[in-house]
Amino acid sequence: SPSSCLRPPSPPPARALMPRTRELPPLPQLAELPELHQMMRQTCRDYAQKELAPIAAQLDKDHKFPAKQVQELGAMGVMAVEVPESLGGAGMDYLAYCLAVEELSRGCASTGVIVSVNNSLYLGPILKFGTEEQKKQWITPFTTGEKVGCFALSEPGNGSDAGAASTLAHQEGDEWVLNGTKAWITNCWDASATVVFATTDKSLKHKGISAFLVPMPHPGLSLGKKEDKLGIRASSTANIILEDCRIPLGNMLGDRGMGFKIAMQTLDSGRLGIAAQALGIAQAALDCAADYAHKRTAFGAPIGKLQAIQFKLADMALAIESARLLTWRAAMLRDAKKPFTKEAAMAKLGASEAATFVSHQAIQVLGGMGYVTDMPAERHYRDARITEIYEGTSEIQRLVIANKILKEYQQ
Amino acid sequence: MHRSSEVKHVASYLNTRGCECFGQPCESHCPVLTDRTIHVQLKTFIKIRVKPDRTGVVTDGVKHSMNPFCEIAVEEAIKLKEKKLVKEVVAVSCGPQQVQETIRTALAMGADRGIHVEVSGKDYETLGPLQVSKIFAALAKKEQADLIILGKQAIDDDCNQTGQITAALLDWPQGTFASEMTLEADKLKVVREVDGGLETIKINLPAVVTADLRLNTPRYATLPNIMKAKKKKIANVKPADLGVDVCSRLEVLKVDEPPQRQAGVKVETVDDLVGKLKEAGRV
Numbered sequence: 036s037p038s039s040c041l042r043p044p045s046p047p048p049a050r051a052l053m054p055r056t057r058e059l060p061p062l063p064q065l066a067e068l069p070e071l072h073q074m075m076r077q078t079c080r081d082y083a084q085k086e087l088a089p090i091a092a093q094l095d096k097d098h099k100f101p102a103k104q105v106q107e108l109g110a111m112g113v114m115a116v117e118v119p120e121s122l123g124g125a126g127m128d129y130l131a132y133c134l135a136v137e138e139l140s141r142g143c144a145s146t147g148v149i150v151s152v153n154n155s156l157y158l159g160p161i162l163k164f165g166t167e168e169q170k171k172q173w174i175t176p177f178t179t180g181e182k183v184g185c186f187a188l189s190e191p192g193n194g195s196d197a198g199a200a201s202t203l204a205h206q207e208g209d210e211w212v213l214n215g216t217k218a219w220i221t222n223c224w225d226a227s228a229t230v231v232f233a234t235t236d237k238s239l240k241h242k243g244i245s246a247f248l249v250p251m252p253h254p255g256l257s258l259g260k261k262e263d264k265l266g267i268r269a270s271s272t273a274n275i276i277l278e279d280c281r282i283p284l285g286n287m288l289g290d291r292g293m294g295f296k297i298a299m300q301t302l303d304s305g306r307l308g309i310a311a312q313a314l315g316i317a318q319a320a321l322d323c324a325a326d327y328a329h330k331r332t333a334f335g336a337p338i339g340k341l342q343a344i345q346f347k348l349a350d351m352a353l354a355i356e357s358a359r360l361l362t363w364r365a366a367m368l369r370d371a372k373k374p375f376t377k378e379a380a381m382a383k384l385g386a387s388e389a390a391t392f393v394s395h396q397a398i399q400v401l402g403g404m405g406y407v408t409d410m411p412a413e414r415h416y417r418d419a420r421i422t423e424i425y426e427g428t429s430e431i432q433r434l435v436i437a438n439k440i441l442k443e444y445q446q
Numbered sequence: 447m448h449r450s451s452e453v454k455h456v457a458s459y460l461n462t463r464g465c466e467c468f469g470q471p472c473e474s475h476c477p478v479l480t481d482r483t484i485h486v487q488l489k490t491f492i493k494i495r496v497k498p499d500r501t502g503v504v505t506d507g508v509k510h511s512m513n514p515f516c517e518i519a520v521e522e523a524i525k526l527k528e529k530k531l532v533k534e535v536v537a538v539s540c541g542p543q544q545v546q547e548t549i550r551t552a553l554a555m556g557a558d559r560g561i562h563v564e565v566s567g568k569d570y571e572t573l574g575p576l577q578v579s580k581i582f583a584a585l586a587k588k589e590q591a592d593l594i595i596l597g598k599q600a601i602d603d604d605c606n607q608t609g610q611i612t613a614a615l616l617d618w619p620q621g622t623f624a625s626e627m628t629l630e631a632d633k634l635k636v637v638r639e640v641d642g643g644l645e646t647i648k649i650n651l652p653a654v655v656t657a658d659l660r661l662n663t664p665r666y667a668t669l670p671n672i673m674k675a676k677k678k679k680i681a682n683v684k685p686a687d688l689g690v691d692v693c694s695r696l697e698v699l700k701v702d703e704p705p706q707r708q709a710g711v712k713v714e715t716v717d718d719l720v721g722k723l724k725e726a727g728r729v
Binding site: 070071074075077078081082107110111112113116120125126127131135 | 547550551554666667668669670672673675676
């Protein structure tokens with residue numbers, strides 16, 4: 036019979052295809068952020084929804100680095116949000132960066148951490164402590180998405196105990212020679228450079244650590260096997276092994292002995308990137324749970340009508356909202372060049388614990404469906420777990436916060 | 447275990463051709479389009495509700511964004527500018543204060559400046575292709591535009607008229623449903639998607655082109671461009687300033703929801719199926 040359709044069906048371009056996942060109504064804070072930030076948040080949200088969310092499950096399954104997406108994000112300026120335009124970045128502030136990482140992580144947590152590590156852990160310290168020459172050499176090529184960087188602080192023998200760095204660096208003529216092993220380095224299999232922390236003066240303890248810039252690949256630098264992780268599987272994590280790795284003297288970042296200070300300040304900011312990632316994961320888990328609550332019926336009605344589910348959703352939303360506001364506040368303090376260490380630690384702690392809580396409850400809301408790979412809830416659960424560990428464990432965050440509070444009340 | 451059910455595809459609700467593709471994204475109808483370049487794209491997963499007085503749908507609190515075909519049109523214009531074939535891209539929108547957000551999105555994609563033609567309240571509710579075309583025609587003359595690129599239709603009212611009426615008012619040639627356009631000196635080669643296939647025409651400038659789905663893939667606004675967009679100007683204009691009367695010639699009598707989907711009937715054999723279809727007058 037003649038169809039009323041006049042045009043033969045043809046596939047619309049990918050962007051016009053409506054995704055299957057339900058989109059949450061616009062979040063109220065959108066109205067309170069400055070217009071610039073709203074626009075950039077929307078553009079990142081669109082990108083995450085259309086380009087990241089559809090492939091996230093497959094990337095996770097294949098442990099595949101999203102090279103194409105990283106390039107596209109580079110072209111959008113997202114790989115170097117805070118880097119000034121003169122160096123090839125987007126020239127925006129840290130709040131914008133946190134919004135970007137949250138929205139991208141909502142689509143794919145692995146992509147979120149890749150963006151975060153490049154921005155905060157690699158570009159961050161070079162921007163703050165690098166010479167003009169170093170900035171040109173080590174920043175500009177890493178703004179476009181073509182190259183990503185990584186941050187090598189942790190070692191097999193010390194994570195939280197960063198002051199005990201056993202990687203050594205000694206000078207030989209006009210070169211630094213690095214020896215040691217770094218562990219748990221995110222992005223390293225896909226990176227083209229790294230910021231490495233090594234001890235230059237063992238007697239000075241943590242004041243004897245210095246930071247170095249090492250290109251990758253490089254003679255004397257090799258990579259360990261890719262870790263087979265519980266979550267964020269599309270981002271590579273491995274050891275970096277330095278055996279007589281020689282770099283020019285000009286590759287020291289900052290002054291000799293400044294390494295620990297650089298590391299701590301970098302992590303202060305990086306913390307917010309991870310808080311943003313955790314928020315994105317938590318939000319995605321809430322999206323999943325709330326959507327399911329509408330559709331799944333039990334006892335004759337959608338389960339969203341049941342108080343047990345409602346209380347869960349309320350607690351989940353509260354946890355995310357609180358952590359989000361903390362994150363924004365810490366970012367705004369940083370942008371205003373005010374002290375933000377305590378707030379950043381609170382944000383990271385709050386957001387990462389929110390992510391694990393929300394993703395845990397999301398599986399509970401989905402019931403059996405939450406346990407299988409057909410729904411993304413299980414991936415959010417797996418992705419969320421690392422946020423309580425890396426870039427400062429929850430325990431370290433508590434120490435940082437307590438430290439600050441005690442100082443405030445110092446007699 | 448329960449599988450999530452298909453979300454009702456709301457776009458089919460707005461389609462006046464009565465397509466019964468509820469529950470499945472129907473590729474020939476969706477996205478449904480309006481040709482008011484007012485960019486009212488009602489996101490398809492929001493439950494659209496008819497207003498109690500049945501004069502239209504509820505738009506309060508519904509997120510508005512750029513019509514997908516208009517996005518394609520903006521992208522094409524920016525591509526022409528990047529190829530240095532045009533000097534300036536001006537993004538225009540007619541509507542209340544909120545459309546400025548959409549204009550800014552166009553600026554963030556790369557347009558040079560914007561014009562906001564302010565139409566609000568009752569006038570906005572009755573704004574249709576004829577009035578918008580008059581506005582565009584007046585603006586084109588005022589700005590001395592050489593090329594107008596519009597989306598082929600808007601996905602809320604599905605009119606597919608603005609491009610055509612604008613061209614007629616200006617007495618300009620038109621290349622509608624463009625899936626490809628090439629500027630060759632002062633002529634425009636347009637490949638149009640028509641029912642029978644593709645039609646290639648050559649038209650003189652100045653001209654009106656309406657963008658179809660396959661013309662291009664719109665870019666995401668880059669962060670540096672979003673920053674630059676803040677500094678770009680959006681001029682404010684009223685229809686009266688352009689000598690245009692936005693009074694509507696149409697009166698909407700009523701707007702109804704589509705009939706509720708009736709339950710189907712299971713049949714045992716093919717003969718039963720044919721019998722039922724004959725009964726229903728479908729065969």
